[in-house]
Amino acid sequence: MNPMDLQYAITHYRRLIKEIGWLEERMAWTVILPVSGRLSLQETATRLTGGSHPELSELDPGLPDVVYLGQSGAAVMLFEATGFSHAGGTQVLERLSENARVWHVAWNITGMRVLIHAAQGKVLARIPEFAPDWLNGIDPDSLREEAAILRGIGRYRPPTRYKTKVMAMVEQRTGARLDKQWFDRPRPAVPLWSPAEDIQRI
Template sequence: MLVDWCDPATMLLEQDYLGSTPAVLQRLSQGARAYSAWWNVNAHNRLSFAAGNELILTIDAFGPGRPEDHAGIDQWPELQAMTDFFVDFEERDQHYDWQAAMLAVIDQTTGARLTGEWLKRPHPYITVRMPDAAH
């Protein structure tokens, strides 16, 4: 797991799904706000937001439906304002990138900017054993 700061945000990056689970997001959001963008090669995905030790919202970014279908969306106004995020799959432009949209809304919400320069820098990391991470 990579741990670093990016502008005003603490960034945790991993190559698995653990950081997207409700238990982990709830713990990360103790006294803070936590955002997660996760997907795999089969397009299974989750865009999540937690605050105050509570999972507020989880959305499938590949087929998100309508904003009003999601309880808690009013607590994430930046996502609610991304009208192209909620366009039906069949109506999307061929260049629409749902993974980029997930990262863009987190970028817009937090002010953290994942620039090419940031990505090229060395970052501290830790190794976490799976049983320890969710408890």
């Protein structure tokens, strides 16, 4: 990764987290980069739900139990506001990464933090808690550079230092950028509940 480009992206995400304050404590961002061709939002939604064909709804950003979808260049981005991620599940990442490479970053109010890389239907590596010494998986080398960059931050730094750097690394790997405009209007989304579940909640 080019250090100057990485630093520019870090500055962007530092500004984004400052502007969208709740991002500091919770979010999940998944970027899917097809190996060839393009991946439609509808096909992505089908992979996300395990084979069904959900209708995409335009929903305001920031809702819980919703996965938002959008194109960013050649990539497809998924965003979940709570950080308790559906897209980050192992089986879901395996489906999303068919004929594609996927980077997933998430954190939430429990203190959980993780960076995951998947490709060709397999979860290859993960860095739990953004702790480089905890890098693990069937192909840890696929996140070796990311782990080295995180190690360069040092210990006992503010959590935002890690979060902005991880988001910047995902951007550098995929060309996808999450920006403030993403949160300014309704986005195509897949609700993770059914009408029957709504009745049960009443």
